[in-house]
Amino acid sequence: MSGRVFLVGAGPGDPGLLTLRGKACLEAADLVLYDGLVNPLLLRHSHATAQRTCRVGGPGDRHLDQAEINRQLIDAAKSGLTVCRLKGGDPFIFGRGSEEAAALAAEGIPFEVVPGITAATGAAVYAGISLTHRDHASAVAFITGHEDPAKPESAVDYEALARFPGTLVFYMGLHRLPQIVERLIAAGKSASTPSAVVNRATTSRQRTVTATLSELTEVVQRARLSPPSLVIVGEVVRVRAQAKWFEDRPLFGKVIGITRPEDQAETAIDQAVAMGALPVVIPAIEIGPPPDISAVDAMLDRLDQFDWLVFTSVNGVRGLLLQLWQRGSDVRKLGRCKLAAIGPSTATALEEFSLRCDVVPDEYRAETLADALVPLVKDQRVLWARADRGRDVLPERLKAAGAMFEQVVVYTNRDVTELPAAELAMLERGELDWVGISSPSIARSLAKLLTPAARQHLGARTRLCAISPVTAAAAEEVGLPVAATATDFTWDGMFAAMVRCQ
Numbered sequence: 001m002s003g004r005v006f007l008v009g010a011g012p013g014d015p016g017l018l019t020l021r022g023k024a025c026l027e028a029a030d031l032v033l034y035d036g037l038v039n040p041l042l043l044r045h046s047h048a049t050a051q052r053t054c055r056v057g058g059p060g061d062r063h064l065d066q067a068e069i070n071r072q073l074i075d076a077a078k079s080g081l082t083v084c085r086l087k088g089g090d091p092f093i094f095g096r097g098s099e100e101a102a103a104l105a106a107e108g109i110p111f112e113v114v115p116g117i118t119a120a121t122g123a124a125v126y127a128g129i130s131l132t133h134r135d136h137a138s139a140v141a142f143i144t145g146h147e148d149p150a151k152p153e154s155a156v157d158y159e160a161l162a163r164f165p166g167t168l169v170f171y172m173g174l175h176r177l178p179q180i181v182e183r184l185i186a187a188g189k190s191a192s193t194p195s196a197v198v199n200r201a202t203t204s205r206q207r208t209v210t211a212t213l214s215e216l217t218e219v220v221q222r223a224r225l226s227p228p229s230l231v232i233v234g235e236v237v238r239v240r241a242q243a244k245w246f247e248d249r250p251l252f253g254k255v256i257g258i259t260r261p262e263d264q265a266e267t268a269i270d271q272a273v274a275m276g277a278l279p280v281v282i283p284a285i286e287i288g289p290p291p292d293i294s295a296v297d298a299m300l301d302r303l304d305q306f307d308w309l310v311f312t313s314v315n316g317v318r319g320l321l322l323q324l325w326q327r328g329s330d331v332r333k334l335g336r337c338k339l340a341a342i343g344p345s346t347a348t349a350l351e352e353f354s355l356r357c358d359v360v361p362d363e364y365r366a367e368t369l370a371d372a373l374v375p376l377v378k379d380q381r382v383l384w385a386r387a388d389r390g391r392d393v394l395p396e397r398l399k400a401a402g403a404m405f406e407q408v409v410v411y412t413n414r415d416v417t418e419l420p421a422a423e424l425a426m427l428e429r430g431e432l433d434w435v436g437i438s439s440p441s442i443a444r445s446l447a448k449l450l451t452p453a454a455r456q457h458l459g460a461r462t463r464l465c466a467i468s469p470v471t472a473a474a475a476e477e478v479g480l481p482v483a484a485t486a487t488d489f490t491w492d493g494m495f496a497a498m499v500r501c502q
Helices: 020-028 040-045 066-078 097-106 119-127 158-163 174-186 213-223 235-243 266-274 293-300 314-326 344-351 366-376 393-400 421-428 440-449 469-477 491-500
Strands: 004-009 031-035 049-053 082-087 111-114 140-144 167-171 194-199 207-212 229-233 255-258 278-281 285-288 308-311 338-341 381-387 404-415 434-437 463-466 482-485
Touching: 004 020, 004 066, 004 097, 020 040, 020 082, 020 111, 031 040, 031 066, 040 266, 049 066, 066 082, 066 097, 097 111, 119 167, 119 194, 119 229, 158 174, 174 213, 174 229, 194 213, 194 235, 207 213, 207 235, 229 235, 255 266, 255 421, 266 278, 266 491, 278 421, 285 440, 293 314, 293 404, 308 314, 308 344, 308 366, 314 344, 314 381, 314 404, 338 344, 338 366, 366 393, 381 393, 393 404, 404 440, 434 440, 434 491, 440 469, 463 469, 463 491, 469 482, 482 491
Parallel strands: 004 082, 004 111, 031 049, 031 082, 140 167, 255 278, 255 434, 308 338, 308 381, 381 404, 434 463, 463 482
Antiparallel strands: 167 229, 194 207, 194 229, 285 404
């Protein structure tokens, strides 16, 4: 049986610029072949096997020419797989997507092409440059700065480009910038034409330099820009000063370590990207099933006996209520139970089950939750769905208040044995600006995982941010210096604390 191939434009770098159709193709794929310029964060939308393809080899990259890539697509589809070929920018704008489509068509393999936001549009908009503008340009031209070396002569007509009444955008032209500038000016383009180079567009490492056309090469060399970069030439570059926005984001350019378990890091990743940062997932703990599922089942059989259900984490909510569903029951089993959650994230997890909390304290910590419950639980039956380890503030306080208190372990909280090699290397080189620590257990686990080379950067190049004073104290106890502590005990609060410390 033949499979099929989706040729999908991944956009220029920001993972939020993937189209909805592109996301659906990733979700449907058995195999993802993605270009070297594609943001790996997009792979979160797929459970498929993923392989990186690079037509230009770099350190640690396997070099594949276009013929090899075509053959992989064909062989995978002929074996019955659904393949998502994820390409930077748009597949049909300097992306060789048409070559891949032709190869598939020749083999009779069904395919679909999904457009993407091309690099020119993404780079210009994220740099604050409007490629067309009623005062400056009524046309725009996309030009390759890297033609096929096998061509007998260049297909680029610089005299026509010099006369072109609009904006010129050169793809892949950085390594030939001196020649492009020289030929444009020789063909009659004014040496004073406003120009720009946008490097690593739409990512947290975006850099934009502007100059007149004659000075552009020298300015780019001083800035030490490297590929991938786009060259923009035209009067529209003048609007950048008023329209730039992306590079002004509060954490722009910062590299932030997310220490949550990988399958729960998505919200924090999205928050970091939205603030202009580069998120790096370095999970310090893993979430696993409860040690004794029969104990959970026994408690579920008695749910209707309790007056209160207390949750202190999203994992507690899911651990209890998903097991309830797996056993063929549902939230009707809760009967008259009232619900308490330690904070808004936990309350939101309950809302996913169409359950509304009765108590959510203003401060998101066990002590404040206990303060809120103490007046309410005298002679009440209270059940706490918890992890296999953690603080015992709730049992002590609520029992003392007269509650008939019980607890059930619905998930395990385990330390990981080692950090991912690439992410650990970044820590050892001091490439992370911040590491967010969102629980005492994460602090203790991280302290065990850091090598001496990584520790030497803590407090200087790499700063630590704790989600709460309790977490900060746990970090300090194990020798981790905390530079900032959130006042709102959420990841939003941690990002706000990082901004305050800049």
